[in-house]
Amino acid sequence: MSGFSNKETLIWLNKIRVSNIATNKLLEYFENISDIWKISNEEILNIGCIRKSVRQKIISNRQESILENALEEIEKNSINVMTVLDEDYPDRLRYIYDNPTVLYYKGYFSEIDKLSLGIVGSRKATSYGKWASEKISSELAELGITVVSGMARGIDTEAHKGALKGKGRTIAILGSGLDIVYPKNNRKLYDKICECGAVVSEFPIGTEPFPANFPQRNRIISGLSLGILVIEATEKSGSLITVEHAIEQGKEVFALPGNINSIFSRGTNCLIKDGAKIVMDIEDILEEINEFNHIITKQEEEVDYSQLSSMEIKIVECIKKEPIHCDNIVYMTGLDISTVNSTLTILELKGIVKELPGRVYVLS
Incomplete structure (x- = not known):
């Protein structure tokens, strides 16, 4: 067998789907894990720290061509x-x-990423959830906090977009190989x-992107982060698996409250009921995580009313x-619908308000 390095050997074990747990046991067993290429099949069968099925998988796939x-x-x-053998491997993981044991990546890791927050939530997000995800992510990014998420539809996508809008860093953890962009329409976001x-x-x-991959990748989202914020989740949402990992890892858990009649807020409201920190604004996050305490939030810019009717x-x-x-604006202001619609159009042109799907409006 050729003299492959320890790093290359870990890539091979990952390629043939030897689990992280089994690979870590092999790292403890061998002084140099690359020695696995040199020993006999009989010696491999005598490795007692891993299951017989894993030993047989190693023997049947011990081919240079695979690596x-x-x-x-x-x-x-x-x-x-x-x-995991590299010095720059993230300490939190x-x-x-x-x-x-192996991380494939495009882009780069940074010291800045030590200040990071994971944001997850429903794929079938409401306009409210998407707005909140982008807003909170953007504000965190402006303060130098890295946003970690999973690039799924809905809340994850808006979290990444918000971080980019805030001119900050964001990390996406995929449930597929890096050569497969999922969902496909996130190609530009991926780049x-x-x-x-x-x-x-x-x-x-x-x-x-098999369904089973996503719960597995969630432990990495929480692992890289100082805390996890859940924005919209049903009672059986995959986002709650991320929360379980966060709790196991001793991380802070935050949740955005939502409409009690919405199925997409049942999960987050239950988290708050069970003790998760309620998030009304980013100060609720900053004050709870010690590493964020030194960050002074920027004052919200007030709208300049001098140029408004x-x-x-x-x-x-x-x-x-x-x-x-x-419709609620019509009710609250007492203005007729045509006046409200025309005024909203003018405010959009001035860059003061933004329309979300469903004729919902927010400040830009």
């Missing part, structure tokens, strides 16, 4: 690889249960994250409180 093909795929896709953060996966190149001011005052449907 060589994996290394070619990595180079072809311009992917970086980090292993070293000590979590089932820590990933942008690579420029302003990192896209990361523990799954080898070519791994499809009385009708525009009335409408802005309604929208300042929360995302609001245009």
